[in-house]
Amino acid sequence: xxxxxxxxxxxxxxxxxxxxxxxxxxxxxxxxxxxxxxxxxxxxxxxxxxxxxxxxxxxxxxxxxxxxxxxxxxxxxxxxxxxxxxxxxxxxxxxxxxxxxxxxxxxxxxxxxxxxxxxxxxxxxxxxxxxxxxxxxxxxxxxxxxxxxxxxxxxxxxxxxxxxxxxxxxxxxxxxxxxxxxxxxxxxxxxxxxxxxxxxxxxxxxxxxxxxxxxxxxxxxxxxxxxxxxxxxxxxxxxxxxxxxxxxxxxxxxxxxxxxxxxxxxxxxxxxxxxxxxxxxxxxxxxxxxxxxxxxxxxxx
Amino acid sequence: xxxxxxxxxxxxxxxxxxxxxxxxxxxxxxxxxxxxxxxxxxxxxxxxxxxxxxxxxxxxxxxxxxxxxxxxxxxxxxxxxxxxxxxxxxxxxxxxxxxxxxxxxxxxxxxxxxxxxxxxxxxxxxxxxxxxxxxxxxxxxxxxxxxxxxxxxxxxxxxxxxxxxxxxxxxxxxxxxxxxxxxxxxxxxxxxxxxxxxxxxxxxxxxxxxxxxxxxxxxxxxxxxxxxxxxxxxxxxxxxxxxxxxxxxxxxxxxxxxxxxxxxxxxxxxxxxxxxxxxxxxxxxxxxxxxxxxxxxxxxx
Numbered sequence: 001x002x003x004x005x006x007x008x009x010x011x012x013x014x015x016x017x018x019x020x021x022x023x024x025x026x027x028x029x030x031x032x033x034x035x036x037x038x039x040x041x042x043x044x045x046x047x048x049x050x051x052x053x054x055x056x057x058x059x060x061x062x063x064x065x066x067x068x069x070x071x072x073x074x075x076x077x078x079x080x081x082x083x084x085x086x087x088x089x090x091x092x093x094x095x096x097x098x099x100x101x102x103x104x105x106x107x108x109x110x111x112x113x114x115x116x117x118x119x120x121x122x123x124x125x126x127x128x129x130x131x132x133x134x135x136x137x138x139x140x141x142x143x144x145x146x147x148x149x150x151x152x153x154x155x156x157x158x159x160x161x162x163x164x165x166x167x168x169x170x171x172x173x174x175x176x177x178x179x180x181x182x183x184x185x186x187x188x189x190x191x192x193x194x195x196x197x198x199x200x201x202x203x204x205x206x207x208x209x210x211x212x213x214x215x216x217x218x219x220x221x222x223x224x225x226x227x228x229x230x231x232x233x234x235x236x237x238x239x240x241x242x243x244x245x246x247x248x249x250x251x252x253x254x255x256x257x258x259x260x261x262x263x264x265x266x267x268x269x270x271x272x273x274x275x276x277x278x279x280x281x282x283x284x285x286x287x288x289x290x291x292x293x294x295x296x297x298x299x300x301x
Numbered sequence: 302x303x304x305x306x307x308x309x310x311x312x313x314x315x316x317x318x319x320x321x322x323x324x325x326x327x328x329x330x331x332x333x334x335x336x337x338x339x340x341x342x343x344x345x346x347x348x349x350x351x352x353x354x355x356x357x358x359x360x361x362x363x364x365x366x367x368x369x370x371x372x373x374x375x376x377x378x379x380x381x382x383x384x385x386x387x388x389x390x391x392x393x394x395x396x397x398x399x400x401x402x403x404x405x406x407x408x409x410x411x412x413x414x415x416x417x418x419x420x421x422x423x424x425x426x427x428x429x430x431x432x433x434x435x436x437x438x439x440x441x442x443x444x445x446x447x448x449x450x451x452x453x454x455x456x457x458x459x460x461x462x463x464x465x466x467x468x469x470x471x472x473x474x475x476x477x478x479x480x481x482x483x484x485x486x487x488x489x490x491x492x493x494x495x496x497x498x499x500x501x502x503x504x505x506x507x508x509x510x511x512x513x514x515x516x517x518x519x520x521x522x523x524x525x526x527x528x529x530x531x532x533x534x535x536x537x538x539x540x541x542x543x544x545x546x547x548x549x550x551x552x553x554x555x556x557x558x559x560x561x562x563x564x565x566x567x568x569x570x571x572x573x574x575x576x577x578x579x580x581x582x583x584x585x586x587x588x589x590x591x592x593x594x595x596x597x598x599x600x601x602x
Contacts, residue, residue: 148527152562185486186541188561226449230566238565240487260489261453261562264539265531 019202025225032171036132044125057197057255060241064248076113106295108140127275138276150262159253166297167283173253173276180269183242188262195236196256201228320503326526333472337433345426358498359552361542371547377414407596409441428576439577451563460554467598468584474554474577481570484543489563496537497557502529
């Protein structure tokens with residue numbers, strides 16, 4: 001019988017991080033470093049910052065970008081938002097219960113401003129240090145969580161999805177979230193489980209075909225179970241790194257994170273840039289299914 | 302033509318706080334005191350606490366109840382929760398998108414434990430002081446916001462609903478929320494707009510008949526508009542009084558409040574008791590519609 005998934009014929013010799021295969025969830029140990037370089041005084045972060053990242057899986061840096069830099073990014077976001085309102089483009093993702101735009105992907109290719117941002121030299125020197133090699137942009141997006149009606153993003157490990165659906169072999173990638181508005185603890189900020197980057201939560205259920213078309217609006221597969229989440233939070237607690245516009249959060253690809261809804265009038269908008277090591281380039285998806293589109297998971301340079 | 306609402310034949314001489322009448326929202330000034338008594342050294346709260354309440358419309362008191370008192374209340378809540386799981390009783394309110402129990406009303410009548418709680422002498426001496434008279438229980442309920450799936454409560458002034466739907470004439474009532482679990486800023490705590498008790502936000506739209514059957518699950522009328530909410534938050538900001546189990550928040554009937562969703566594993570459960578001045582007893586509803594049931598708005602002693 002002929003497979004409907006050409007990609008499924010590609011066999012992976014070993015899958016260090018199997019998920020969506022078993023009927024029961026499990027938590028296993030990380031098999032990769034978190035910080036890939038040895039610290040030295042010429043690093044662009046301090047030894048304390050490096051150690052904080054290694055232990056907690058994230059690093060918050062206040063005022064990384066200046067107010068005028070933030071202003072430039074906000075104007076570009078506003079421009080792109082207006083342009084995408086009536087767009088049928090797949091890169092424009094809408095809220096699950098309305099046509100409000102929730103995210104625009106691939107902005108490091110479609111916008112000169114965000115392209116320049118993704119090559120920001122101090123940022124790149126930090127990501128190259130943490131990932132221990134040259135890096136490239138695996139994914140970029142701008143997120144807009146409106147006031148009054150902003151919906152939650154449920155808990156997830158990015159790596160679980162990038163591994164299963166995109167074929168990212170190892171945990172050697174990180175996200176940089178840039179706050180374009182002041183963040184408060186009450187307007188649905190990013191919540192992370194500090195330390196959870198050391199645990200890999202295997203999820204249950206097979207991934208349906210073309211899952212990404214729905215999952216970017218509302219995730220249904222690759223969702224960690226309640227018991228595993230309760231266990232992680234019991235072990236490590238929850239942090240909510242918040243600060244002024246221009247602050248950044250760098251976080252490991254496997255840290256468990258999510259955010260609550262936002263009924264306050266204060267909107268939240270962020271730029272996300274995902275850096276992956278050039279030594280960790282994408283393979284065929286571990287699910288055996290066809291790869292997701294280029295705008296979600298870059299395979300070309 | 303005969304009215305279908307006998308209550309609508311009762312005319313109110315004056316309505317100081319009209320709402321759901323005009324097509325455009327408005328913000329008008331409060332016409333009543335916030336603290337009805339003059340402070341003296343034998344009051345059960347300090348002068349600073351009294352002044353804080355007057356200015357901000359709420360007061361947070363840490364460790365008002367002891368751990369063993371909290372334990373007793375939690376056990377009773379658990380017992381009532383289990384008993385109500387399959388109940389068709391109107392006092393049991395479920396989540397908008399599931400059959401999970403969200404609130405149980407009228408617990409000061411149906412439970413000896415909560416009956417005793419509502420008569421707690423120090424609590425009553427505070428409420429009598431603030432409201433400047435004897436008080437009675439206008440409403441009581443236990444709320445349970447589960448972990449992982451707890452939904453938001455959108456912004457509202459209790460008084461707006463109690464006035465329009467229940468016929469409460471003046472702003473002379475307050476709620477006491479008792480935390481039965483530790484509250485964090487990330488598990489959907491109560492958010493208040495401190496100072497907003499001084500502003501009355503008139504809402505648009507006429508109230509449908511039997512609105513309460515739906516509104517207790519998901520509010521659709523008596524909802525303040527975005528511009529008014531943005532204006533209030535601009536003026537006053539947002540506070541999230543959180544603390545250990547056993548802490549209480551007393552808040553004015555007209556303060557604007559709400560809460561975000563809760564995707565964390567930490568559930569939240571609270572007891573709410575609403576005290577109203579005996580000099581502020583309910584009249585026919587200002588909407589002209591029939592009164593809501595006794596378990597939501599007490600008319601009998």
